[in-house]
Every structure is written in C-alpha cells, then in structure tokens.
Amino acid sequence: MECTIDINKLLFLQKLISLDCSHLAKHVFLYRLAEHIMLADTDINMRGFLPEVVCILRKYGLVETLENYCLRAEFPRKETWKRIVKHTTGSEQSDLYKEGLIEKGADRVVRVHSHLQPFSLYSVARRNPLYKHQILRLVKLLTIPVSLACCPLCYKISSDMVQHVLVYCEMLSGVRNQMWDELTDLLGVRYARILFKKTDAEVTVIFLGGLWELDGEPDLLATRDLFRCCVANTFHQIFQILKDYS
Ligand SMILES: [Zn+2]
Numbered sequence: 001m002e003c004t005i006d007i008n009k010l011l012f013l014q015k016l017i018s019l020d021c022s023h024l025a026k027h028v029f030l031y032r033l034a035e036h037i038m039l040a041d042t043d044i045n046m047r048g049f050l051p052e053v054v055c056i057l058r059k060y061g062l063v064e065t066l067e068n069y070c071l072r073a074e075f076p077r078k079e080t081w082k083r084i085v086k087h088t089t090g091s092e093q094s095d096l097y098k099e100g101l102i103e104k105g106a107d108r109v110v111r112v113h114s115h116l117q118p119f120s121l122y123s124v125a126r127r128n129p130l131y132k133h134q135i136l137r138l139v140k141l142l143t144i145p146v147s148l149a150c151c152p153l154c155y156k157i158s159s160d161m162v163q164h165v166l167v168y169c170e171m172l173s174g175v176r177n178q179m180w181d182e183l184t185d186l187l188g189v190r191y192a193r194i195l196f197k198k199t200d201a202e203v204t205v206i207f208l209g210g211l212w213e214l215d216g217e218p219d220l221l222a223t224r225d226l227f228r229c230c231v232a233n234t235f236h237q238i239f240q241i242l243k244d245y246s
Pocket of ligand 1: 151152153154155156164168169170
C-alpha cells in the first residue's frame with residue numbers, strides 16, 4: 001500500500017514537471033521547489049507534497065533526478081520515468097518482502113518464490129480448478145518451516161522433513177516412482193534430462209512451485225500445468241498416507 005502511494009506521488013511529480021509554465025500548478029511547484037532549496041540548510045521544516053516527494057526520492061535513491069532538474073531543467077519523460085519508478089520501487093519492495101519472510105523463518109518460501117509476481121501455483125490452480133485442493137496441499141507444505149523431525153513412516157531423523165517426504169523417504173518410494181514415470185512421459189527427453197540433473201534441494205524447490213527451465217517456455221503452458229498438477233496430485237497422496245499413519 002505504502003509502495004503504491006509512493007509510486008503515485010512519484011508519477012505525479014513527473015506530471016507537474018512536464019506541465020507548461022503557463023499552468024498555475026507549475027508556478028506553485030517551482031515556487032515550492034525554490035523554497036525547499038533555500039530552506040535546505042535551515043531548521044525550518046516545510047510541509048506538503050514537495051518535502052514528501054523528496055523523502056520518497058531519497059528512499060528509492062532517485063533524488064539525483066530532482067537535483068538534475070534543478071541544475072539543468074532535465075527530467076525523464078513520462079514512459080522512461082514510469083519504467084525507472086517501477087524498477088526502483090519494485091526492487092525495494094522485493095528486498096523488504098524477502099527480509100520479512102526470512103525474519104519469520106520462511107526461508108523455504110524465499111527460495112521457491114523470491115519475487116513479487118503472482119505465485120506460479122496460484123496461476124496453475126486458477127487454470128485447473130479440479131486440482132486446486134491438491135495444489136493447496138502443496139502450498140501448505142511450502143509454508144512448513146525447515147526443522148529437525150522424525151519421519152512418522154520410516155522413523156528416520158531429518159533436518160528437513162518436507163524434503164525428506166518429497167525426495168528421500170523409502171516408505172514413499174512407490175508413489176514417487178510412479179510420479180517420476182508420469183513426469184518422464186509428460187516432459188519428453190529434453191526437459192526430463194534437465195530435471196534429472198538437478199540436485200535434490202533444487203528438485204524440492206521446483207516441486208514446491210519454484211520456477212525452472214520449463215517455465216520459460218510459453219508454448220508449453222499445457223505441459224507446465226500438467227507437470228504441476230501431477231506433482232500436486234502425488235504429494236496430495238503422500239499427505240493422505242502421512243495422515244493415515246499419524
Ligand atoms: Zn521417512
């Protein structure tokens with residue numbers, strides 16, 4: 001929310017600057033800008049749009065653009081400014097998002113979904129409503145913190161129980177092998193080979209919704225969805241097995 005307000009104020013700044021000097025709003029802006037410069041080294045605090053937008057420019061490391069405008073009367077055009085604002089505020093929010101998740105112990109979420117785009121599994125669930133419950137289970141697995149625990153099926157101690165059931169647990173190898181057979185048929189030689197070459201940690205991240213090479217193929221949307229639904233279906237079965245044992 002705060003970011004949206006910042007973006008709107010920054011875009012409004014560009015709009016004011018690009019106004020013709022015959023507009024009253026431009027006169028007021030230039031007067032306030034001159035006032036801001038003159039009062040910069042004093043203890044007098046200004047209020048209103050200008051000091052607010054200067055704070056926002058500082059926050060995102062964009063204050064030089066206003067300084068450049070004051071010195072050379074140059075400021076980015078509308079489309080360029082939009083791109084700059086989107087990029088800088090986006091990366092700032094992305095850093096805050098990651099820091100917030102790490103603080104909450106959700107390191108796995110950061111590894112799987114480290115950017116502020118809609119989560120891959122959310123889009124798959126919308127396109128494949130018949131699988132939404134299975135996909136929801138997968139998302140719940142993603143939110144389980146990485147911690148030491150004893151597997152209720154094979155009684156082995158693991159430092160990461162989610163990865164254990166997704167990749168290692170011998171008691172679940174039958175269900176997983178069936179999934180690997182289905183995935184191999186579905187992906188074809190090229191992408192099956194890419195997936196087989198991944199480490200166990202990387203495969204865990206992909207299974208939980210992390211993007212990989214296949215997601216860069218817009219022409220293979222149906223295959224990508226089938227891949228996610230197959231994985232979600234398998235781990236839904238695993239969840240049921242775990243539930244029956246507990
Ligand atoms: Zn186990």
